[in-house]
Amino acid sequence: MSTHLTSSIERAHKKVQQFRAREQAILDAALELLIAQGEDRVTVESIAEHINIGKGTIYKHFRSKGEIYVQLLLDYEKKLTNSLQEALKDSSAAAARIYFEFRLSHPERDRLFQRLEEKLRYDPSVAEQIAALHELRASNRDGLNKMIKHRIDIGALEDVDPAFHYGICWALAQGAVELWHNPFFNDYVGDKQAFLEFVSEVGINMGRAGIRSGKNASYKAKS
Amino acid sequence: MSTHLTSSIERAHKKVQQFRAREQAILDAALELLIAQGEDRVTVESIAEHINIGKGTIYKHFRSKGEIYVQLLLDYEKKLTNSLQEALKDSSAAAARIYFEFRLSHPERDRLFQRLEEKLRYDPSVAEQIAALHELRASNRDGLNKMIKHRIDIGALEDVDPAFHYGICWALAQGAVELWHNPFFNDYVGDKQAFLEFVSEVGINMGRAGIRSGKNASYKAKS
Amino acid sequence: MSTHLTSSIERAHKKVQQFRAREQAILDAALELLIAQGEDRVTVESIAEHINIGKGTIYKHFRSKGEIYVQLLLDYEKKLTNSLQEALKDSSAAAARIYFEFRLSHPERDRLFQRLEEKLRYDPSVAEQIAALHELRASNRDGLNKMIKHRIDIGALEDVDPAFHYGICWALAQGAVELWHNPFFNDYVGDKQAFLEFVSEVGINMGRAGIRSGKNASYKAKS
Amino acid sequence: MSTHLTSSIERAHKKVQQFRAREQAILDAALELLIAQGEDRVTVESIAEHINIGKGTIYKHFRSKGEIYVQLLLDYEKKLTNSLQEALKDSSAAAARIYFEFRLSHPERDRLFQRLEEKLRYDPSVAEQIAALHELRASNRDGLNKMIKHRIDIGALEDVDPAFHYGICWALAQGAVELWHNPFFNDYVGDKQAFLEFVSEVGINMGRAGIRSGKNASYKAKS
DNA sequence: TATGAATGAGGCTTCATTCAT
DNA sequence: AATGAATGAAGCCTCATTCAT
Numbered sequence: 001m002s003t004h005l006t007s008s009i010e011r012a013h014k015k016v017q018q019f020r021a022r023e024q025a026i027l028d029a030a031l032e033l034l035i036a037q038g039e040d041r042v043t044v045e046s047i048a049e050h051i052n053i054g055k056g057t058i059y060k061h062f063r064s065k066g067e068i069y070v071q072l073l074l075d076y077e078k079k080l081t082n083s084l085q086e087a088l089k090d091s092s093a094a095a096a097r098i099y100f101e102f103r104l105s106h107p108e109r110d111r112l113f114q115r116l117e118e119k120l121r122y123d124p125s126v127a128e129q130i131a132a133l134h135e136l137r138a139s140n141r142d143g144l145n146k147m148i149k150h151r152i153d154i155g156a157l158e159d160v161d162p163a164f165h166y167g168i169c170w171a172l173a174q175g176a177v178e179l180w181h182n183p184f185f186n187d188y189v190g191d192k193q194a195f196l197e198f199v200s201e202v203g204i205n206m207g208r209a210g211i212r213s214g215k216n217a218s219y220k221a222k223s
Numbered sequence: 224m225s226t227h228l229t230s231s232i233e234r235a236h237k238k239v240q241q242f243r244a245r246e247q248a249i250l251d252a253a254l255e256l257l258i259a260q261g262e263d264r265v266t267v268e269s270i271a272e273h274i275n276i277g278k279g280t281i282y283k284h285f286r287s288k289g290e291i292y293v294q295l296l297l298d299y300e301k302k303l304t305n306s307l308q309e310a311l312k313d314s315s316a317a318a319a320r321i322y323f324e325f326r327l328s329h330p331e332r333d334r335l336f337q338r339l340e341e342k343l344r345y346d347p348s349v350a351e352q353i354a355a356l357h358e359l360r361a362s363n364r365d366g367l368n369k370m371i372k373h374r375i376d377i378g379a380l381e382d383v384d385p386a387f388h389y390g391i392c393w394a395l396a397q398g399a400v401e402l403w404h405n406p407f408f409n410d411y412v413g414d415k416q417a418f419l420e421f422v423s424e425v426g427i428n429m430g431r432a433g434i435r436s437g438k439n440a441s442y443k444a445k446s
Numbered sequence: 447m448s449t450h451l452t453s454s455i456e457r458a459h460k461k462v463q464q465f466r467a468r469e470q471a472i473l474d475a476a477l478e479l480l481i482a483q484g485e486d487r488v489t490v491e492s493i494a495e496h497i498n499i500g501k502g503t504i505y506k507h508f509r510s511k512g513e514i515y516v517q518l519l520l521d522y523e524k525k526l527t528n529s530l531q532e533a534l535k536d537s538s539a540a541a542a543r544i545y546f547e548f549r550l551s552h553p554e555r556d557r558l559f560q561r562l563e564e565k566l567r568y569d570p571s572v573a574e575q576i577a578a579l580h581e582l583r584a585s586n587r588d589g590l591n592k593m594i595k596h597r598i599d600i601g602a603l604e605d606v607d608p609a610f611h612y613g614i615c616w617a618l619a620q621g622a623v624e625l626w627h628n629p630f631f632n633d634y635v636g637d638k639q640a641f642l643e644f645v646s647e648v649g650i651n652m653g654r655a656g657i658r659s660g661k662n663a664s665y666k667a668k669s
Numbered sequence: 670m671s672t673h674l675t676s677s678i679e680r681a682h683k684k685v686q687q688f689r690a691r692e693q694a695i696l697d698a699a700l701e702l703l704i705a706q707g708e709d710r711v712t713v714e715s716i717a718e719h720i721n722i723g724k725g726t727i728y729k730h731f732r733s734k735g736e737i738y739v740q741l742l743l744d745y746e747k748k749l750t751n752s753l754q755e756a757l758k759d760s761s762a763a764a765a766r767i768y769f770e771f772r773l774s775h776p777e778r779d780r781l782f783q784r785l786e787e788k789l790r791y792d793p794s795v796a797e798q799i800a801a802l803h804e805l806r807a808s809n810r811d812g813l814n815k816m817i818k819h820r821i822d823i824g825a826l827e828d829v830d831p832a833f834h835y836g837i838c839w840a841l842a843q844g845a846v847e848l849w850h851n852p853f854f855n856d857y858v859g860d861k862q863a864f865l866e867f868v869s870e871v872g873i874n875m876g877r878a879g880i881r882s883g884k885n886a887s888y889k890a891k892s
Numbered sequence: 893t894a895t896g897a898a899t900g901a902g903g904c905t906t907c908a909t910t911c912a913t
Numbered sequence: 914a915a916t917g918a919a920t921g922a923a924g925c926c927t928c929a930t931t932c933a934t
Contacts, residue, residue, distance in 0.1 A: 019893090040263075040342075043928060045896095054895035056931085065929065114401065118261075121406065134407055141411065163412045164421050167402055168395075171422060175398030178337070179390055183344065184357060188364065189386045198387050199394060206425060234913070242918075266903060277920040282905070465914090486709075486788075489907060491917095500916035502910085511908065560847065564707070567852065580853055587857065609858045610867050613848055614841075617868060621844030624783070625836055629790065630803060634810065635832045644833050645840060652871060680934070688897075712924060723899040728926070899931080910920080 070129040088143040100200040103173040107180035165207045172203045246284045293352040311366040323423040326396040330403035388430045395426045469507045516575040534589040546646040549619040553626035611653045618649045692730045739798040757812040769869040772842040776849035826876045834876045841872045
């Protein structure tokens with residue numbers, strides 16, 4: 001009886017595990033296809049076929065196509081959070097480096113999530129998860145912000161609104177990612193990998209104090 | 224007889240003008256709706272309704288939905304070309320400023336065109352126009368390139384592959400545009416306009432010689 | 447004054463002539479395009495463009511696209527009528543030869559008209575003209591019929607319902623025309639022209655008395 | 670357990686059968702409507718409505734409207750193949766009789782398929798199936814050809830290019846089928862069924878040696 | 893629970909015909 | 914009379930989601 005009970009529990013446990021695994025398989029398949037084919041060409045059916053399950057099964061795990069995508073967004077943001085967490089412990093510029101490296105190491109992925117988020121931003125059926133995503137991102141931002149402030153205080157960064165420092169890093173990373181996918185540049189920039197390194201380098205140094213000329217511009221923080 | 228002839232010509236002329244005007248109305252409506260609703264939510268029918276014409280009328284002016292979009296792309300690129308032409312006459316940094324200002328002055332528009340181009344890039348039905356677009360852009364790029372080279376020669380810009388300078392400007396502008404649309408940032412960066420100015424400022428100075436630390440990185444030009 | 451009047455009449459006359467000529471031009475263009483492109487690919491616009499007139503002009507001459515096509519049908523049938531008229535004066539087999547030659551000399555045209563007629567057969571807007579067409583054809587048929595009867599009487603043709611003789615000639619001509627357009631046969635029958643000659647030959651002799659074996663079949667006329 | 674398994678398999682089997690049945694229902698509905706209304710008036714929606722299924726369902730079974738039609742073509746040609754196979758075993762004229770009977774027994778169907786094939790012939794989306802169709806037909810043709818050759822050798826058929834014999838049979842059958850649909854003839858030929866028998870009879874005897882007069886025509890095989 | 897057949901709203905495009913100039 | 918811009922019905926096809934088994 002005891003063995004029976006145990007095995008029953010075990011079986012149930014195994015089932016739960018399988019269920020979880022399948023969920024992950026769906027997410028992996030979706031991500032793979034999204035990167036390979038673009039956001040507009042992936043259908044629920046193609047995801048199901050790619051992992052040999054029925055289309056209906058996907059709807060046992062996710063309430064809509066959108067929910068698959070938000071989940072991907074959340075997972076991605078969590079990874080970034082984890083990477084930053086460590087680097088933010090001291091207030092060095094290390095976090096900036098991590099940030100750039102994280103985003104630029106897989107430009108296709110990064111851009112995909114940008115696009116995905118746009119699609120979902122005003123979809124009421126995933127509003128809740130989008131809110132969770134933004135919360136996560138706010139925490140990352142606040143961590144970086146704190147670091148930026150500290151570096152402004154010690155004179156390492158120019159004294160402007162810390163949001164500007166963050167924003168410009170975001171923008172440069174974002175732009176580099178877009179550029180990566182632009183075939184027009186692919187034919188023009190010879191060594192794309194070297195270029196991304198260059199971007200990181202520039203990005204990390206971008207806000208250093210004393211390097212810009214427009215010292216009296218309106219956006220300067222009033223000391 | 225002569226007046227009659229004249230008025231006949233005039234009438235024909237008027238007709239042509241009206242036709243052109245309608246074409247422009249379609250383009251304007253398309254642009255307006257694209258910016259307001261996003262690329263995926265605009266239908267041919269909605270464009271037609273927006274200016275109170277029949278769906279079929281649009282196909283008198285454009286062979287496909289895609290052709291409307293390419294036309295918008297071309298018009299935009301031509302405007303940029305005109306703006307740059309002037310500034311590129313001397314080889315100062317003025318062109319860089321123009322470039323940033325042009326792209327950042329209407330971020331919604333700029334981003335829209337980015338997205339549009341992606342959609343059309345491999346659409347065989349507009350391949351020809353896309354080629355024309357790329358030609359135009361290449362000429363802009365070459366103009367900027369020449370200016371960059373000159374500024375490297377006089378020591379004003381760091382001596383790396385000129386494509387890198389161009390690329391990083393493109394990327395920063397691109398990223399700033401994306402950021403502009405990110406509601407997450409909208410809530411965070413207080414004065415968005417000031418931020419864009421900051422971006423321009425940083426962008427223009429980004430590649431100045433002697434301001435970065437990573438002097439021995441692989442991407443440095445061998446002197 | 448008289449000259450003035452004359453020239454006025456002349457001008458009016460010329461105008462009428464031009465109008466007629468234009469009508470013929472429309473018909474010619476339609477026929478040409480129909481043969482070149484197939485019945486389903488010809489549009490009213492393409493006809494107008496082909497002769498450099500406005501689309502609307504066509505509707506000054508014909509009330510609908512269908513009316514253009516019926517007119518073509520009628521003209522074709524009239525030509526056949528004229529050709530037969532002569533040959534039917536004596537009651538020799540000459541008419542049968544003329545019939546085959548007429549239909550097989552331009553197989554594309556013949557088949558086109560077959561198709562056109564099908565399209566129009568139940569179009570109420572051209573019912574009247576279709577009736578006229580059938581009347582014309584009936585007169586041709588009756589002429590042939592009379593000849594057939596005579597040849598049965600003199601023992602030159604087998605004694606079956608004359609309609610059968612007519613029908614089988616029609617069918618063979620029709621079939622040969624279809625075959626002419628079948629690419630499957632084009633690759634198979636080496637000398638298409640020779641084949642059509644063979645068809646004519648067989649067709650003319652098809653109903654000769656005393657050559658078939660099934661003498662007691664149900665369709666035999668009871669003598 | 671065993672019963673459970675069995676019933677599971679049975680259920681799956683049943684499902685497959687139902688799917689097949691529906692596919693056949695679509696084909697049947699399409700055929701019925703095509704014959705009743707003509708090739709140009711049948712829409713995908715009308716087919717769906719006719720068997721009370723959704724428009725989209727049809728696209729689970731066929732990739733395009735064209736694929737429904739090719740399937741009909743293939744099924745038809747296969748039936749003919751089966752019928753001929755038997756008759757071609759000996760080299761008598763039996764196959765010719767079968768051929769005529771097959772085509773003339775359902776003239777509407779035969780003509781429809783002719784028309785359908787024309788429509789699809791250059792549709793790239795069904796090129797593969799059209800090729801299969803032609804292969805099937807070529808095999809039928811070759812079978813008949815062999816029989817014809819044999820009958821020429823034994824002096825039963827006139828010594829002309831065997832393709833001519835085949836072609837003329839095809840043409841006569843084709844023409845008879847066309848005639849069957851021509852309302853002009855419907856009013857004229859009293860007993861249509863008897864007429865078709867007459868056609869068969871004539872067709873089978875058409876090429877018999879020694880019955881034509883034009884013995885020296887260019888198309889004659891040089892003995 | 894897993895399945896995949898069924899659904900139908902929604903999008904793009906064509907073209908005969910009308911009508912104001 | 915000649916024009917050609919405008920129209921909109923009609924057709925094909927896609928795909929997220931539902932639901933019976």
